[in-house]
Amino acid sequence: MSGGVHRIPVAISSCLLGERVRFDGGHKLDPDINTHLAALLEFRPCCPEVAIGLGIPRPPIRLVRTDGRLRALGVSDPALDVTDRLAAYGDRVACELDDVCGYIFKARSPSCGMAGVRTWDRQGRPGRSDGVGVYADAIMRAHPGLPVEEEDRLHDPALRENFIERVFTRHHWQQLRAQGITPARLVQFHTRHKLSVMTHNQAAYRRLGQLVAGAGRKGFHALCDRYEQELMQAMQRLATRKSHTNTLQHLQGYFSRQLSADDRAEMSGLIDDYRRGLVPLAAPLTLIRHHFRHHPNDWALQQTYLEPYPRELLNP
Numbered sequence: 001m002s003g004g005v006h007r008i009p010v011a012i013s014s015c016l017l018g019e020r021v022r023f024d025g026g027h028k029l030d031p032d033i034n035t036h037l038a039a040l041l042e043f044r045p046c047c048p049e050v051a052i053g054l055g056i057p058r059p060p061i062r063l064v065r066t067d068g069r070l071r072a073l074g075v076s077d078p079a080l081d082v083t084d085r086l087a088a089y090g091d092r093v094a095c096e097l098d099d100v101c102g103y104i105f106k107a108r109s110p111s112c113g114m115a116g117v118r119t120w121d122r123q124g125r126p127g128r129s130d131g132v133g134v135y136a137d138a139i140m141r142a143h144p145g146l147p148v149e150e151e152d153r154l155h156d157p158a159l160r161e162n163f164i165e166r167v168f169t170r171h172h173w174q175q176l177r178a179q180g181i182t183p184a185r186l187v188q189f190h191t192r193h194k195l196s197v198m199t200h201n202q203a204a205y206r207r208l209g210q211l212v213a214g215a216g217r218k219g220f221h222a223l224c225d226r227y228e229q230e231l232m233q234a235m236q237r238l239a240t241r242k243s244h245t246n247t248l249q250h251l252q253g254y255f256s257r258q259l260s261a262d263d264r265a266e267m268s269g270l271i272d273d274y275r276r277g278l279v280p281l282a283a284p285l286t287l288i289r290h291h292f293r294h295h296p297n298d299w300a301l302q303q304t305y306l307e308p309y310p311r312e313l314l315n316p
């Protein structure tokens with residue numbers, strides 16, 4: 001626990017936490033991850049190369065394209081092939097990730113890279129940067145809905161915010177599962193997440209609505225699995241300034257008529273400033289929350305959109 005906030009379990013490549021597990025005995029400490037994110041996330045570190053017994057230090061490996069497939073081979077000794085061991089270890093870890101709400105992978109690693117890993121041909125010539133780390137690939141295949149990111153991408157504010165929002169959405173879903181999902185609770189969950197999902201993906205929101213409408217019928221557990229998959233996919237799409245503007249204007253409609261002309265103009269002006277990129281999303285959202293304190297609306301106040309995750313994470 002940190003500051004009374006329950007920390008959410010997220011798996012991570014060990015070297016990003018400063019653990020000296022790299023092939024050369026070094027680490028890849030990421031200061032941002034270790035300060036701001038560490039305050040709210042409970043990290044579960046894992047170094048697959050150490051876990052399969054390669055030791056520290058160890059000969060470096062890379063992704064080599066052989067017969068159309070990528071293999072993780074030793075750089076100086078291509079006879080060292082650890083592909084199957086890394087993949088099998090990934091399958092094993094994947095079975096233990098049910099309570100985890102996300103995974104932060106080390107970029108460009110032949111084991112942990114999530115995408116865009118440099119590949120090589122058998123003659124040792126560099127090829128396309130389109131590989132996926134062998135271990136990461138096994139994890140992502142086993143958990144297609146798991147929020148995953150790489151440390152490099154988390155430095156981009158939009159990607160970072162999207163990842164954190166997905167982690168918290170998965171956390172809410174797991175809380176619901178732990179409570180026991182009933183059709184009524186699913187409807188309640190769907191209602192609370194309505195504006196968040198709509199802001200990310202209108203079409204997916206409609207599909208989720210159709211699923212929820214069938215919640216009273218047979219096959220409820222299968223329906224919940226589909227809902228979870230569709231929900232996490234929907235949240236993966238980055239919300240745009242335009243879609244946020246629509247949602248902010250929608251929320252404004254709940255109290256607009258109760259405001260003075262000046263307050264109304266201030267609210268509209270701030271939303272417009274956000275639309276034009278002059279202020280961050282937090283600015284109109286803070287004013288909206290302020291107005292809801294004076295003009296409460298039960299439906300709007302239950303929306304996760306108003307506070308998708310603890311505010312400490314808004315301004316790293």
Ligand code: SF4
Nearest residue numbers: 013015047106109112
């Ligand atoms: S990138 Fe993955 S395999 Fe490489 S040192 Fe970091 S945790 Fe270990």
